[in-house]
Amino acid sequence: MSTSKEGVITMIESIVEELAILIEEIKPIIQQTKPVDYAQVQNHLDNLISKMSGLTEKTNLTYELIQVVINSIHSSRSELKKSVDGLLKKTGVQLKKITTTTEEATNKILDVAEGLDAEQLIIIEKLESLKNKDTDQDATIDEIKNMIYKNQDAAFTIIDYLQFQDITAQQISGAYALLSDTERTLLYVSNLLKEFDYGDEGTEIILPPIDPKSFNADAIFTDKGNIQNLIDDLFETGNTQIDIPNASEEMELRELAATSPTSSDDDDFDIDALFDNNNSNKASQDDIDKLFS
Amino acid sequence: MAELKFLIVDDSPTMRRIVFNTLKRLGYGEIEEAEQGQEALDKLKTIPGINFVVTDWNMPVMDGLQLVQEIRANSQFSKIPILMVTTRSVKDDIIEAMKAGVNNYIVKPFTPEVLKAKIDAILSK
Numbered sequence: 001m002s003t004s005k006e007g008v009i010t011m012i013e014s015i016v017e018e019l020a021i022l023i024e025e026i027k028p029i030i031q032q033t034k035p036v037d038y039a040q041v042q043n044h045l046d047n048l049i050s051k052m053s054g055l056t057e058k059t060n061l062t063y064e065l066i067q068v069v070i071n072s073i074h075s076s077r078s079e080l081k082k083s084v085d086g087l088l089k090k091t092g093v094q095l096k097k098i099t100t101t102t103e104e105a106t107n108k109i110l111d112v113a114e115g116l117d118a119e120q121l122i123i124i125e126k127l128e129s130l131k132n133k134d135t136d137q138d139a140t141i142d143e144i145k146n147m148i149y150k151n152q153d154a155a156f157t158i159i160d161y162l163q164f165q166d167i168t169a170q171q172i173s174g175a176y177a178l179l180s181d182t183e184r185t186l187l188y189v190s191n192l193l194k195e196f197d198y199g200d201e202g203t204e205i206i207l208p209p210i211d212p213k214s215f216n217a218d219a220i221f222t223d224k225g226n227i228q229n230l231i232d233d234l235f236e237t238g239n240t241q242i243d244i245p246n247a248s249e250e251m252e253l254r255e256l257a258a259t260s261p262t263s264s265d266d267d268d269f270d271i272d273a274l275f276d277n278n279n280s281n282k283a284s285q286d287d288i289d290k291l292f293s
Numbered sequence: 294m295a296e297l298k299f300l301i302v303d304d305s306p307t308m309r310r311i312v313f314n315t316l317k318r319l320g321y322g323e324i325e326e327a328e329q330g331q332e333a334l335d336k337l338k339t340i341p342g343i344n345f346v347v348t349d350w351n352m353p354v355m356d357g358l359q360l361v362q363e364i365r366a367n368s369q370f371s372k373i374p375i376l377m378v379t380t381r382s383v384k385d386d387i388i389e390a391m392k393a394g395v396n397n398y399i400v401k402p403f404t405p406e407v408l409k410a411k412i413d414a415i416l417s418k
Binding site: 103104106107110156159160161162163164165166167169170205211214215216218219220221223224227228230234235238240242243244246 | 303304306307308311312315318350351352353354356370379380381383384387388391396397398399400401402403404405408415416
């Protein structure tokens with residue numbers, strides 16, 4: 001960069017010198033040529049030389065400004081590199097770790113729940129073998145079996161809730177994909193500025209890309225009771241006009257319902273608006289109960 | 294219909310295990326698994342007797358929607374019932390899946406009761 005600046009200044013200085021020589025050389029010709037006003041021409045030429053000389057100073061100033069811009073570009077690129085290398089990479093790795101860790105933990109919980117189920121089945125079998133047509137004893141055995149069945153249901157409920165892992169993993173994949181896109185955008189900007197930067201260090205993509213087909217960033221872990229009912233209607237009737245709110249809207253409505261004051265006679269909370277149902281697909285009482293449960 | 298032989302298609306090992314457990318709990322014994330659509334197609338071709346597919350939508354390589362389209366386009370498997378179990382609950386997605394040929398649709402998280410109801414509904418038609 002500095003070589004180019006010196007080159008421009010040298011060229012201007014050389015032009016000024018050449019002009020001065022030229023003026024001296026054409027003086028005799030101008031003096032002989034009538035009716036040209038020698039003094040006026042001389043004045044114009046002096047002005048030209050003066051302006052050309054000023055260019056040197058202006059070029060120096062322009063160079064100083066350009067240098068500030070270049071330094072700023074260099075500093076921005078360094079910051080971009082730090083952000084990409086440090087923050088994005090670290091966050092990306094952490095996000096992957098969260099998914100791996102929750103998956104491992106979920107699988108361990110599944111191991112325990114499945115183990116419990118298997119043991120409970122064995123206990124039930126053994127209890128069954130203890131029955132000997134003694135009415136009282138058999139009744140007690142049945143009672144114990146019912147207690148075990150309840151415990152089994154509880155274990156299965158735990159398994160059902162473990163679906164949270166898949167849903168949060170998809171949300172995390174969404175966040176990771178966003179980071180990856182941000183990284184690409186930053187690197188694109190950095191590469192655009194590379195030509196103007198004296199540093200030659202390049203930055204490469206760090207976060208491995210993620211297949212966009214493999215996740216739904218809008219996945220939400222919430223009871224989809226009302227939405228599922230509407231989907232059922234859609235499949236049963238084939239009526240594509242059925243209004244299905246998206247899950248995030250549904251969740252917002254639940255939060256709204258949860259934070260609203262408890263109902264009173266003058267409560268103007270609009271259930272129809274809540275369900276966005278002004279047509280024949282009114283939500284049933286079950287839907288309303290589920291929504292407020 | 295002969296005894297049901299399920300194929301669970303989901304890229305999440307946790308979800309495959311949960312669906313597997315739920316199907317077992319509902320009394321279904323024969324269950325195969327695949328991580329994504331392409332593997333599911335391969336299993337349909339190589340493992341005889343699969344007659345019910347439970348598939349996720351969001352998967353790498355070949356997603357659930359593509360899988361449904363492939364199955365419906367293949368004369369050998371086109372009649373297999375397909376139940377989609379997914380986090381996608383936007384109406385346009387649901388209609389797209391319906392048009393592609395899924396027989397029913399469940400939004401995650403689901404309960405065993407809902408899964409059973411949908412399997413029964415599909416089989417009753």
